[in-house]
Amino acid sequence: MGIIDRFRRNPIGKLKISELQEEEFKLKSRINRLRKEIDRIERDKKEKFGEGVGADLIKKKMLAQELKQMDMAAKLKIRNFISLHKQYMFISNLVVIKKYQRDLQKTQVWEKIQGISPDAFESSLIQVNLAGKGFENVVDDLNQIFTLDIADSDNDLDESEKQMFEIWSSVETGSLDLEEAGGLFSVEKDLEKAIAESDN
Numbered sequence: 307m308g309i310i311d312r313f314r315r316n317p318i319g320k321l322k323i324s325e326l327q328e329e330e331f332k333l334k335s336r337i338n339r340l341r342k343e344i345d346r347i348e349r350d351k352k353e354k355f356g357e358g359v360g361a362d363l364i365k366k367k368m369l370a371q372e373l374k375q376m377d378m379a380a381k382l383k384i385r386n387f388i389s390l391h392k393q394y395m396f397i398s399n400l401v402v403i404k405k406y407q408r409d410l411q412k413t414q415v416w417e418k419i420q421g422i423s424p425d426a427f428e429s430s431l432i433q434v435n436l437a438g439k440g441f442e443n444v445v446d447d448l449n450q451i452f453t454l455d456i457a458d459s460d461n462d463l464d465e466s467e468k469q470m471f472e473i474w475s476s477v478e479t480g481s482l483d484l485e486e487a488g489g490l491f492s493v494e495k496d497l498e499k500a501i502a503e504s505d506n
Contacts, residue, residue, distance in 0.1 A: 318419060323404040326397055333394040340387045347380045352485065374478060395432045402436035402444060409441055415448045 351373060358369045403410065403419070410416045419427065430451040436444050476482035 318400070318403065318407075321400065321404065323401060326401045326404060330394065330397045330401055333390055333397060337387065337390050337394060340383055340390065344380060344383050344387065347376055347383065351376050351380070355483070370478075377478060392432045395435065396428055399431045399434060399436045402439070403448075406441055406444055410445070410448075413445060415445055419448070 354369055354373055354376065358366045361369070410419070422430075434447045434451055436447055439447065473482065
């Protein structure tokens with residue numbers, strides 16, 4: 307049973323910080339590997355696109371099919387990346403909560419943590435970044451997540467995914483070249499945006 311599944315069945319107080327840190331490290335490694343794979347696909351797509359410049363119609367059609375397959379592979383990997391990044395944020399924030407557990411148990415925040423459903427807590431916790439913050443800031447951020455409208459945050463994620471798919475569609479139809487598209491949907495931008503949003 308994975309640590310996230312165990313969290314859903316057990317109260318946070320029963321989780322061990324060492325297990326959470328191990329899971330955090332594993333997720334970070336998987337994210338880094340995926341990022342390298344996505345970067346490789348982006349480079350391959352640019353090369354493949356370049357092969358089509360000045361080529362005959364048959365060659366272009368063949369390349370277009372290959373580019374579509376690469377786009378599909380990239381989409382799947384980016385979905386996986388986003389999913390893993392959410393899990394990473396959740397586990398990373400749980401590590402911080404466990405570090406401050408004794409102090410948090412003396413506050414009303416701990417009662418709220420105990421009272422919220424695991425799924426709702428997980429959805430809320432991926433919206434913040436507690437790493438490197440002092441106890442007071444952690445308490446403030448935790449208090450804030452209990453007032454978040456989870457449905458609204460889900461809609462924001464859906465909107466960003468929608469924009470990503472529109473960019474791919476533009477590349478596939480030829481209204482946008484790969485160089486421009488690469489800048490619009492690069493993983494670095496998505497990751498920086500996710501980190502920036504969770505720091506606020």
